[in-house]
Amino acid sequence: MVLRGCWKSRHKSSCGPGPWWVLVWLCVTQSVWLSGALGETKNVVQKDAEFDLLYNDTVTSENQTIYAFNHTISRNKTEGVRVSVDVLSRGFESPILFVVRQKQAVLSFQIPLILRGLYQRKYPYNHVGRTLCQPPTRAASETQYFFVDVSTLSSQGTNYQLRVSRVESFTLHTDKKFSFTASPSQPQYFKYVFPDGVDTVIVKVNSDMTFPCSVMSIQDIQCPVYDLDNNVAFIGMYQTMTKKGAITVQRKDFPSNSFYVVVVVKTEDEACGGPLRFYPLRPDELIDAGNRSKVIDVIVTPAIKSEVYVMGMLFCLGIFLSFYLLTLLMACVENKRMKKREVFQIPADMSPAETADNGSTLSSEAITDSVASTDNNYGYNGQEPFKRRPILNHLHHLAIRIERSLDSVGRSRHESLSSVEEDDYDTLDDINSDKNIVRTKKFLYVSDLSRKDKRILSKKYQIYFWNIATIAVFYALPVVQLVITYQTVVNVTGNQDICFYNFLCAHPLGALSAFNNILSNVGYVLLGLLFLLIVLKRDIVHQRALCRNDLNALECGIPKHFGLYYAMGTALMMEGLLSACYHVCPNYTNFQFDTSFMYMIAGLCMLKLYQKRHPDINASAYTAYACLAGVIFFSVLGVVFGKGNTVFWIVFSVIHILATMLLSTQLYYMGRWRLDSGIMRRMVYIIYTDCIRQCSGPMYIDRMVLLVMGNIINWSLAAYGLIERPNDFASYLLAIAICNLLLYFAFYIIMKLRSGERIQCLPLVIILFTAVVWGLALYFFFQGLSTWQKTPAESREHNRDCILLSFFDDHDIWHFLSSIAMFGSFLVLLTMDDDLDAVQRDKIFAF
Numbered sequence: 001m002v003l004r005g006c007w008k009s010r011h012k013s014s015c016g017p018g019p020w021w022v023l024v025w026l027c028v029t030q031s032v033w034l035s036g037a038l039g040e041t042k043n044v045v046q047k048d049a050e051f052d053l054l055y056n057d058t059v060t061s062e063n064q065t066i067y068a069f070n071h072t073i074s075r076n077k078t079e080g081v082r083v084s085v086d087v088l089s090r091g092f093e094s095p096i097l098f099v100v101r102q103k104q105a106v107l108s109f110q111i112p113l114i115l116r117g118l119y120q121r122k123y124p125y126n127h128v129g130r131t132l133c134q135p136p137t138r139a140a141s142e143t144q145y146f147f148v149d150v151s152t153l154s155s156q157g158t159n160y161q162l163r164v165s166r167v168e169s170f171t172l173h174t175d176k177k178f179s180f181t182a183s184p185s186q187p188q189y190f191k192y193v194f195p196d197g198v199d200t201v202i203v204k205v206n207s208d209m210t211f212p213c214s215v216m217s218i219q220d221i222q223c224p225v226y227d228l229d230n231n232v233a234f235i236g237m238y239q240t241m242t243k244k245g246a247i248t249v250q251r252k253d254f255p256s257n258s259f260y261v262v263v264v265v266k267t268e269d270e271a272c273g274g275p276l277r278f279y280p281l282r283p284d285e286l287i288d289a290g291n292r293s294k295v296i297d298v299i300v301t302p303a304i305k306s307e308v309y310v311m312g313m314l315f316c317l318g319i320f321l322s323f324y325l326l327t328l329l330m331a332c333v334e335n336k337r338m339k340k341r342e343v344f345q346i347p348a349d350m351s352p353a354e355t356a357d358n359g360s361t362l363s364s365e366a367i368t369d370s371v372a373s374t375d376n377n378y379g380y381n382g383q384e385p386f387k388r389r390p391i392l393n394h395l396h397h398l399a400i401r402i403e404r405s406l407d408s409v410g411r412s413r414h415e416s417l418s419s420v421e422e423d424d425y426d427t428l429d430d431i432n433s434d435k436n437i438v439r440t441k442k443f444l445y446v447s448d449l450s451r452k453d454k455r456i457l458s459k460k461y462q463i464y465f466w467n468i469a470t471i472a473v474f475y476a477l478p479v480v481q482l483v484i485t486y487q488t489v490v491n492v493t494g495n496q497d498i499c500f501y502n503f504l505c506a507h508p509l510g511a512l513s514a515f516n517n518i519l520s521n522v523g524y525v526l527l528g529l530l531f532l533l534i535v536l537k538r539d540i541v542h543q544r545a546l547c548r549n550d551l552n553a554l555e556c557g558i559p560k561h562f563g564l565y566y567a568m569g570t571a572l573m574m575e576g577l578l579s580a581c582y583h584v585c586p587n588y589t590n591f592q593f594d595t596s597f598m599y600m601i602a603g604l605c606m607l608k609l610y611q612k613r614h615p616d617i618n619a620s621a622y623t624a625y626a627c628l629a630g631v632i633f634f635s636v637l638g639v640v641f642g643k644g645n646t647v648f649w650i651v652f653s654v655i656h657i658l659a660t661m662l663l664s665t666q667l668y669y670m671g672r673w674r675l676d677s678g679i680m681r682r683m684v685y686i687i688y689t690d691c692i693r694q695c696s697g698p699m700y701i702d703r704m705v706l707l708v709m710g711n712i713i714n715w716s717l718a719a720y721g722l723i724e725r726p727n728d729f730a731s732y733l734l735a736i737a738i739c740n741l742l743l744y745f746a747f748y749i750i751m752k753l754r755s756g757e758r759i760q761c762l763p764l765v766i767i768l769f770t771a772v773v774w775g776l777a778l779y780f781f782f783q784g785l786s787t788w789q790k791t792p793a794e795s796r797e798h799n800r801d802c803i804l805l806s807f808f809d810d811h812d813i814w815h816f817l818s819s820i821a822m823f824g825s826f827l828v829l830l831t832m833d834d835d836l837d838a839v840q841r842d843k844i845f846a847f
Contacts, residue, residue: 043062044064044066045063045064045065046066046068047066047067047068049067049068049148049164051165052166053163054161054163055161056160057150057159057160058157058159059150059151059152059157059160060154060155060157060158061094061153061154064149065150066147066148067147067148067149067150067162067164068147069081069146069148070143070145070146071144071166072144073134073144074137074141075141078134079134079166080131080132080134080166081134081146081166081167082130082132082164082165082167083131083132083162083164084127084128084129084163085111085127085128085160085161086127086128086160086161087112087127087159088159088160088161089156089157089160093154093155094152094153094154095110096110096111096150096151096154097110097151097152098110098111098128098149099148099149099151100130100146100147100148100149101146101149102132102144102146102223103135103144103145104223105135105223107130107132107133109130111125111128111160112124112126113125114286115184115185115228115229115267116267117268118268118270121267122284122285123184123286123287123288123289124286124288125184125289127185127186129185131167131189133222133223133224134191135223150162167190170191171190171192171193172191172300174201175300175301175302177297177299178190178297178299179295179296179298180295181293181295182214182265182294183292183294184212184265184266184267184289186293187228187232187263187264187265188263188296189225189227189261189262190261191221191261192258192259192260192261193258194251194257198302199251199252200248200249200250200251200302201248201303202246202247202302202303203216203246203247203249203298203299204244204245204246204300204301204504205241205244205245205261205297205298206244206245206296206297206299207241207243207295207296208295209295210243211272211274212265212269212292212294213240213242213268213269213272213274213793214242214245214294214296215229215232215238215262215263215264215265216238216239216241216247216261216262217237217238217261217264218236218247218249218262219235219259219260220236220256220259221254221256221258225260227262227264229264229265229266229267232262236262237494237496239495239496239503239792239793240266240271240272240497240791240793241796242272242797243796243797244799246503246504246796246799247496247503248513261300263298265292265294267292272793272794273790273791304806309507309509309807311805311807312516312807312808313519316519316523320526323527323530323823324526331537444845444846445843445844445845446558446559446841446844447840447841447842447844449613449614449616449846450559450615450616450841452615454559457559457615457616458561458563460563460620461562461564461611461618461621462563462566463620463621463622464564464621465563465566465570467621467622468571468625475574475596476577479593482590483590484584486498486499486584486590487511487512487585488511498587499513499586499587500586500587500788500792500795501517501586502514502517502798502800502811503796503799504799505785505799505807505808505809507807513585516802516807516808516809516812517583517586517811517815518583519812520808520811520812520815521579521580522576522580523816523819524572524575524579524815524822527572527819527823528569528571528573528574528576529569531568532566532570534827535562535565535569535830538830539562542560552837552838555840555841556837556839557833557836557838557841557844558836558844561611561615564608564611565830568604568608568829571601572597572822574600575598575822578593578594578596579593579815586788587788588639588788591639591730592632592636592730595635595731596632596635599628599631599632599734599737602734602737603737604624605741605745606740606741606744607619608829609744609829612833613844613845613846614846631737634733635729635733638652638729638730638733639729639730643729645725646725649721650722653719653721653722656717656718657715660710660714661711664710667706668700668703668704702751705747706743709743710740710743710744713739713743714736717735717736728789748847751845755845755847757836759832760831760835762834763828766824766827766831769824770821770824770827770828773820773821773824774817774818776817777814777817777820780810780813780814780817781814781818783814784798785798785809785810786798786799
């Protein structure tokens with residue numbers, strides 16, 4: 001009967017050319033296979049079936065039904081074929097097996113379809129719908145045959161319904177939205193063909209429903225198509241999604257110039273951040289999944305062309321190179337102005353010989369500016385014009401001071417830098433006693449805290465630059481290697497859930513998936529280099545002034561030490577490089593790449609602010625970088641173990657508060673205290689004498705106000721972290737550093753103005769400009785286009801389209817603005833005290 005049915009079907013259908021013995025062999029092979037598979041099968045019925053008809057039949061172990069279909073396919077038109085099966089019987093003992101045999105593929109599935117979840121949960125589905133794979137054809141038109149075999153080992157009759165239909169809208173069209181419904185047992189996939197002139201497209205999938213969780217996959221045109229939850233990750237590119245999903249597809253990755261868009265609904269929502277179902281009581285217990293249908297929209301849009309890439313790169317470079325041009329223009333104007341005023345004046349009581357011996361000349365402008373600045377800040381009312389006689393008197397006094405200064409500095413100018421160490425000046429007891437006297441005065445001046453040899457301090461602060469340069473090399477090399485590995489893994493596995501991009505504005509270039517996020521970091525590098533050049537220029541000018549024994553360089557203004565400035569510029573450049581590395585594949589494991597040098601920058605800025613008025617007692621480079629290494633260490637611990645870990649947050653909060661108290665004590669007493677076994681006894685004595693015995697206020701009121709405010713802020717941040725326990729520990733730690741930096745900077749500005757000093761026009765303009773840019777930058781930063789604190793699918797809900805030149809998104813603009821704001825902040829630190837360049841250091845307050 002099997003042979004007769006097979007021969008009749010073959011002869012009637014005339015399935016293509018071939019000798020008769022091939023047909024006989026196929027029939028015999030089929031009969032043997034069916035007999036072996038079904039064991040006791042006694043009856044095989046083959047039916048010539050038609051599309052779009054509903055077949056309602058019964059199957060048992062005694063019979064098998066074969067449905068024969070044929071359809072015509074053409075090279076220019078692709079039609080999908082979908083098989084839908086619904087089992088009406090309940091409680092049957094054995095599943096029904098459906099085998100779809102095609103020319104180049106075989107598709108099989110059972111009903112109930114058992115799909116597994118986490119912890120071996122089993123979800124049965126009695127209604128299954130599958131789309132048949134359509135192999136490409138070379139002929140203009142070809143008739144193909146396929147068969148649907150239905151069989152079971154159950155002795156009881158099982159009712160089922162079978163329907164085979166054509167999918168008219170199987171091919172997706174560019175810029176045309178298409179809606180469909182999918183479920184775990186009824187996945188959907190559609191074909192897209194690249195039109196002429198389009199090399200890259202973005203496949204966008206949207207849904208109004210957050211759950212059930214689903215998977216979007218891009219697969220090549222080949223059979224089989226992996227369209228079930230347990231195999232969709234086997235091939236191609238894929239990503240989980242709730243409401244949004246987007247994958248950028250390039251023509252070069254698909255030789256056939258076409259691909260399948262596969263959408264699969266998962267059996268559970270845990271991968272998308274949804275709740276987990278209860279654990280089954282028995283291992284073989286079947287769990288009813290309920291209704292997990294999801295309505296989905298898909299649209300394929302062309303990606304940007306190469307001209308947009310070029311425009312984006314030119315725009316990015318143009319913005320930051322304009323800062324170079326502006327700096328060069330200002331330098332030329334300043335140079336021209338200085339050359340016009342290079343008219344030197346020699347006091348009447350100083351002979352030309354003395355001038356030649358001393359190697360120093362004074363310009364009339366420098367003397368006048370010095371006198372005017374001193375009088376304006378320290379007692380001159382500025383209402384009467386200068387008379388000739390007072391000017392000559394001032395010139396005479398300044399000439400005498402020059403001679404004294406030259407005598408004091410001439411003795412050691414040509415000594416070797418390496419032959420002098422900082423410890424040479426700190427070993428005698430009288431020096432220590434002098435420190436205690438000087439640094440504990442109620443009113444301190446910069447001259448009190450700049451007594452060490454300038455060459456020693458210059459060498460000390462240059463270590464900051466060399467240390468951070470060494471750190472940068474050893475830190476950056478493994479980072480680059482790691483992110484290259486990340487990108488390779490993404491490209492090879494196709495798993496789009498590894499990296500948290502803004503997929504709606506991620507423009508690939510070569511092996512990079514989001515080139516625009518990497519390109520936008522070039523501002524940090526270019527502006528960091530520009531800052532280094534500005535500092536180098538100032539350093540050279542200062543060294544020349546020292547070589548000609550200029551009085552202002554020797555005795556006036558804030559002591560010039562440029563080592564920390566060089567370290568800040570290097571840190572800004574490294575921030576750009578490491579941020580670019582982070583954005584190669586942004587995720588929670590490498591977020592520290594993006595924040596490590598932010599900690600460095602915040603710490604160096606605070607050190608530089610403190611160094612301005614306390615050059616002798618600032619922290620050494622080794623101590624500073626050791627503390628910053630501790631901060632980064634805690635950042636890593638917080639990212640790995642801090643999420644919901646109460647013990648970690650308690651330990652960190654205690655360490656945070658203790659560190660705040662120790663630093664406050666160090667700053668209040670200017671380092672003149674000891675942490676030893678007698679610390680408690682001294683604390684009790686101070687409390688007794690100053691609070692109990694007599695109520696006396698703090699000796700250093702300004703410092704006390706700053707430290708009280710700092711402790712309030714830090715204790716509040718520690719309490720917030722302990723109570724809320726934020727998931728993004730790295731950003732929380734960075735917020736602590738920024739809050740302390742802003743507090744100290746505000747204190748510095750207030751104390752500067754309170755001391756009668758002024759802020760010149762250029763620093764004031766930079767401060768205002770930087771404040772505005774910081775405000776705009778933070779606005780774009782808090783847009784939150786993606787977040788690795790959530791699942792990849794939840795992160796994609798925040799994705800947005802490009803907003804600048806169709807190339808850059810909100811986070812790219814944050815990169816632009818924050819790099820400009822950091823550069824402006826550095827310039828503020830560099831120029832903020834230029835008004836003191838002609839003021840004696842013994843009249844500049846140290847606060």
